[in-house]
Amino acid sequence: MTRKLRVRFAPSPTGALHIGGVRTALYNYLLAKQQGGDFILRIEDTDQGRYVEGAEQYIIEALLWCGIVPDESPQHGGAFGPYRQSDRKEIYKQYAEQLVASGNAYYAFDTTEALQAKRDAMEAEGKTFKYDDSIRLEMDNSLVISKKELQKRLKSGEPYTIRLKVPSNETVTIQDRIRGKVALSSNELDDRVLMKADGMPTYHLANIVDDHLMEITHVIRGEEWLSSTAHHVLLYRFLGWEATMPEFAHLPLILKPVGQGKLSKRDGAKFGFPVFPLSWKGETEEDSFVGFREAGFLPEALINFLAFLGWNPGTEQEIFSMEELIAAFDIAKIGKSGSRFNIEKATWYNQQYMAVADNDYLAYLIQPLAKEKGYTTDLAFLSAFCGLMKGRVAKTTELLEKGIYFFEPVQSYDEKTIQKKWKADARPQFDALVAVIAKTDPFDAATLESQVKGLIHEQNLKMGDILQVFRISIAGTLKGPDLFQMAALLGKTEVLARFKTAYAHFDTL
Numbered sequence: 001m002t003r004k005l006r007v008r009f010a011p012s013p014t015g016a017l018h019i020g021g022v023r024t025a026l027y028n029y030l031l032a033k034q035q036g037g038d039f040i041l042r043i044e045d046t047d048q049g050r051y052v053e054g055a056e057q058y059i060i061e062a063l064l065w066c067g068i069v070p071d072e073s074p075q076h077g078g079a080f081g082p083y084r085q086s087d088r089k090e091i092y093k094q095y096a097e098q099l100v101a102s103g104n105a106y107y108a109f110d111t112t113e114a115l116q117a118k119r120d121a122m123e124a125e126g127k128t129f130k131y132d133d134s135i136r137l138e139m140d141n142s143l144v145i146s147k148k149e150l151q152k153r154l155k156s157g158e159p160y161t162i163r164l165k166v167p168s169n170e171t172v173t174i175q176d177r178i179r180g181k182v183a184l185s186s187n188e189l190d191d192r193v194l195m196k197a198d199g200m201p202t203y204h205l206a207n208i209v210d211d212h213l214m215e216i217t218h219v220i221r222g223e224e225w226l227s228s229t230a231h232h233v234l235l236y237r238f239l240g241w242e243a244t245m246p247e248f249a250h251l252p253l254i255l256k257p258v259g260q261g262k263l264s265k266r267d268g269a270k271f272g273f274p275v276f277p278l279s280w281k282g283e284t285e286e287d288s289f290v291g292f293r294e295a296g297f298l299p300e301a302l303i304n305f306l307a308f309l310g311w312n313p314g315t316e317q318e319i320f321s322m323e324e325l326i327a328a329f330d331i332a333k334i335g336k337s338g339s340r341f342n343i344e345k346a347t348w349y350n351q352q353y354m355a356v357a358d359n360d361y362l363a364y365l366i367q368p369l370a371k372e373k374g375y376t377t378d379l380a381f382l383s384a385f386c387g388l389m390k391g392r393v394a395k396t397t398e399l400l401e402k403g404i405y406f407f408e409p410v411q412s413y414d415e416k417t418i419q420k421k422w423k424a425d426a427r428p429q430f431d432a433l434v435a436v437i438a439k440t441d442p443f444d445a446a447t448l449e450s451q452v453k454g455l456i457h458e459q460n461l462k463m464g465d466i467l468q469v470f471r472i473s474i475a476g477t478l479k480g481p482d483l484f485q486m487a488a489l490l491g492k493t494e495v496l497a498r499f500k501t502a503y504a505h506f507d508t509l
């Protein structure tokens, strides 16, 4: 029987979710939706030392903003819950003990100090410390003490960890959907801790137990986990779960825009672009970041950009909606090498999505910014404004900046152009322009255009002179959207008031 495809995104709540994590979630989601499978969000919070308040909430909000909606999660529930590892604490111990009973794991009593002393001693001899088959019999664990002593020490409440007993001289093979066959010698692997002294499982044990119990069929995650996968393969084998072990696909890294290595949160600050989906307020200024959302990106554009950071459909098409990505996604087309993060490309995507975005949607997005600035929050006005401006900007945050004259009196005029046009003998034609505008009724773009152009033709005026003075009078600049639509949106009263102020100023030049 073929199993239902089930994938999971399993972040640790250690801070804001890096966009690399969003890409991992996205690829999992795309595969699940394409195959009629389930996409699960599992919170891996067993490392209490790294737990950060608010991070889980952030992760969920970020996924929802991106349109990556889990089928099962701590918030949505589901038949395989709980979905937060700290709520599953009781589940893991029995599996660690099962591994001890089958001879594949052991209790280790080494204290931090003892481990450090051994490390120092080995390093002094020029060796590297690795808790493995070469030294495990020199350490303080259940392999070297009697059963009786073991019982005594366990009973006395002495702290212990449980370590995986990695077999010697074996080749562990990982079949990776992206990397192909990866073979590792077990001699390179350490006896990884499975249960910590605080009673919590480590990532390795909890991850394998949960992937098994949650019937995960595919593990798609960052390349940084590839080196742990050999341990995971051993765990599947020792727990007797090899037959249903998930398929692995390790995603290549997202690289810095320039130079070597993985894109880090510091790169965002350094180059002045976001690397997190939403803003994050950390404890310090240094640990606080502006998100793509707050920087004026649309989630649809970010998703399209991220989808292409490591994958491409092998065609010329670059714009893909979520539905199109779901249809086209293919693990086989994920590249092996890392992809460079390119903010210009992200901005280009955003511009493409902005230009065709629904006006009401954009109005809703900029409404809080308009409120903050003390501008009108009238959605009908903002919607018409967005319609005029959306093709002229790359980010939502630029709408109000570039279209400031829709909301505020003109701050400065293009005086150079005015000086060329504002001649004494031309004054009657500019007054005639105002008179025609004052008479225009209804004050809509089409009527206004035919009235103003009518005047130009009747009096044989120069189109450039009239229209440029018109535009500069109401907006200050020659740049901007369609003049008549802009004037119509501002309304007759406002337009006439602006002419009055502008002409008074032009007279002083």
Ligand code: GLU
Pocket (backbone or CB within 6 Å): 009, 010, 011, 012, 044, 203, 207, 220, 221, 222, 225
């Ligand atoms: N908790 C791990 C992380 O934070 C999950 C890795 C995995 O998907 O197995 O990335």
